[in-house]
Amino acid sequence: MSTIRMVDPAAVTGKAKEIFDAVLRREEKVFGAKALSNIWRCMGHHGEYLEANWNRSRALMQRGQFPPLTRELIASAVSVANNCHY
Amino acid sequence: MRLGVDEAGVTELMAVAEHTRAMSALAKGLVLLPDIPEPPAAGRPALVALADPERIEEPARSLFGEIRTFTREALGMDRIPNLWRAIGGNPHYLESTWRKDQVVMAAGKLAARDKRLVALGVAMNGGCTYLIEYQAAILRRAGCTDRDLLEVMGVVDHYNALNTMSDGMQIASDIKPPS
Numbered sequence: 001m002s003t004i005r006m007v008d009p010a011a012v013t014g015k016a017k018e019i020f021d022a023v024l025r026r027e028e029k030v031f032g033a034k035a036l037s038n039i040w041r042c043m044g045h046h047g048e049y050l051e052a053n054w055n056r057s058r059a060l061m062q063r064g065q066f067p068p069l070t071r072e073l074i075a076s077a078v079s080v081a082n083n084c085h086y
Numbered sequence: 087m088r089l090g091v092d093e094a095g096v097t098e099l100m101a102v103a104e105h106t107r108a109m110s111a112l113a114k115g116l117v118l119l120p121d122i123p124e125p126p127a128a129g130r131p132a133l134v135a136l137a138d139p140e141r142i143e144e145p146a147r148s149l150f151g152e153i154r155t156f157t158r159e160a161l162g163m164d165r166i167p168n169l170w171r172a173i174g175g176n177p178h179y180l181e182s183t184w185r186k187d188q189v190v191m192a193a194g195k196l197a198a199r200d201k202r203l204v205a206l207g208v209a210m211n212g213g214c215t216y217l218i219e220y221q222a223a224i225l226r227r228a229g230c231t232d233r234d235l236l237e238v239m240g241v242v243d244h245y246n247a248l249n250t251m252s253d254g255m256q257i258a259s260d261i262k263p264p265s
Contacts, residue, residue: 033261079249081103
């Protein structure tokens with residue numbers, strides 16, 4: 001049960017829609033997602049924040065020197081250590 | 087499961103995560119000052135006395151021999167890191183922890199270097215100065231640059247942001263493993 005409603009990706013327009021589309025394309029590629037994940041949907045309430053986090057995600061998770069697997073391993077281990085269920 | 091990591095690989099990853107978290111608790115609990123690459127200039131190096139490798143008895147003596155061999159190779163250093171000396175006063179603690187460290191950090195489904203990068207990330211996440219310096223020194227010796235260390239920091243930073251957000255918003259997990 002979430003604290004807030006998830007933004008419906010079909011209901012957004014403009015910049016937020018572009019970002020939602022780009023995130024879903026990446027999620028399809030990385031883990032075969034069919035629909036946009038909740039963590040990104042909830043950021044849709046605040047378009048500039050969504051954009052800021054998407055830019056950071058690309059900068060930190062997609063543009064490094066390590067293979068993508070290495071970064072995902074670190075990310076998973078940190079999330080486990082932080083007891084983050086998501 | 088994504089990116090081709092199977093159950094055995096995930097288990098190895100969990101092992102690195104929990105082992106590094108446990109070692110961070112140990113290093114922080116014993117108030118260990120970083121001694122890698124250089125011994126601390128001043129101050130008490132740890133809460134407890136450090137075991138003296140020249141005077142210690144078996145079986146800790148043989149374990150210190152193994153640790154010294156590892157340290158020469160991985161850190162280019164001809165002394166035993168204070169973390170291991172600090173628990174040397176309890177040979178069972180030393181032996182079980184050193185053996186576990188070898189098992190957990192060895193290459194398996196995951197590459198040894200990736201495990202070391204993960205360990206650095208978990209140490210950074212826990213703010214454990216001793217282990218950050220320890221893992222970073224091993225990685226630098228293996229060829230990692232400042233840019234590489236920043237890449238680990240960036241992932242840790244970004245996932246702290248996402249974890250805080252998903253916890254704060256209590257977002258239900260909607261990412262299921264492939265059936």
